[in-house]
Amino acid sequence: xxxxxxxxxxxxxxxADIDRTKAAALLAQPGTSANGVKTISELSQxxxxxxxxxxxxxxxxxxxxGVTLSAGKPQIVINERAAKGVGARFETSVLKLARVIQ
Numbered sequence: 001x002x003x004x005x006x007x008x009x010x011x012x013x014x015x016a017d018i019d020r021t022k023a024a025a026l027l028a029q030p031g032t033s034a035n036g037v038k039t040i041s042e043l044s045q046x047x048x049x050x051x052x053x054x055x056x057x058x059x060x061x062x063x064x065x066g067v068t069l070s071a072g073k074p075q076i077v078i079n080e081r082a083a084k085g086v087g088a089r090f091e092t093s094v095l096k097l098a099r100v101i102q
Contacts, residue, residue: 006021008040014039014040014043018043018047025049026040028051037061044086045082045085048087050065052067053065056068062082063079064079064082070099075098076097076098077098078090078095080102
């Protein structure tokens with residue numbers, strides 16, 4: 001796995017970074033603006049890429065998957081609609097552990 005940090009300037013610049021790095025997934029860092037989350041969501045669907053958030057609010061807003069802390073323990077958060085939009089499918093065992101947003 002290789003992590004490449006890019007600045008989220010606008011949709012065209014992020015698309016160019018996705019193409020340049022041959023990204024397989026996108027990670028939305030804490031503090032990403034609502035507009036940035038929307039851009040990441042749209043490009044993840046356009047490019048059929050997983051998008052992962054580190055804040056539950058981003059998953060609630062539009063991103064397919066997130067990992068947050070709940071009572072000090074990691075919790076998977078899945079936005080079912082957004083996950084289907086990028087072709088993600090989850091085993092029942094994962095869905096039982098996750099907080100699923102319809």
